[in-house]
Amino acid sequence: MTESWRGMGRETLDREYNARATVPDIGPIIAEYRARTEAARATLPGARTDIPYGPTAAERLDIYPAAHPGPAPVFVFIHGGYWRLLDAADSGFMAPWLTAAGACVVAVNYALAPAAPLDEIVRQCRAALAWLHGNIARFGGDPARIHVAGSSAGAHLAAMLAAGGDWPAGFGLPPRPVAGATLLSGLYELEPLRLCHVNEWMRLDEATVLRNSPGLLPPPAPGTPLVFSFGESETAEFKAQTVAQAEFCAGAGCIVTPVPPPAGSNHFDIVFQLCEDTPLSRATLRAMGLPAG
Structure with missing residues (x-):
């Protein structure tokens, strides 16, 4: 019998979770990620790149100190790419705007699927968070005000860092290791991904999905x-994942700010809303306790 997710079979799930099909070509957008990040690395005072937070080559991060004296809130960005693409070198594009607004910006790198299973990717992101708690003060950041953020698979990983439970103790972290989060076009229930083409490289089983x-x-x-948002042209399933997670968190007493999708935005370019004065960037600054316009 064919497995299904809420009445959707493989064909429908393949379509709903094919983010690339919602844009004509992701190439120019990905190139812009890298070009903007290279400019930030080259021009922002005090930028530090490829700092190791763990023993493997993939476990590294970039730090862009705040433009104003610290201790500053820390904006930690985790890139998307369906856990198999992109790099910290593609992930610092928001640093010029946010550092000027008073945030210390961090771009986290992690090992990619299929070489790295999801459990290891999550472990690496948690290890990066632990490293930041112990070290970000040296770069003017406040470890008590770490705000995690991500897009698509990166939003999934940021949500894993914001999740409750007893996992922080295993990393030497306080019970509430993050102060807030900005989650864009995220994936918060992974069972439909186990049942569609994404599992060709993710190799999820039911236990991994639950964890x-x-x-x-x-x-x-x-x-x-x-803060939650998504692109205007997202598929219905991507939108539903965001709405469901926002409602789940609001019901648990979190302070949830849904930001309507910007006109004309898509799954890949919504992150550029963090690079200038927009409703999304203002909501993120307010969530970090910074002035927003």
């Missing part, structure tokens, strides 16, 4: 500020 679905884990702590 790594933020929507099935304890929610973030009550009072945690969370």
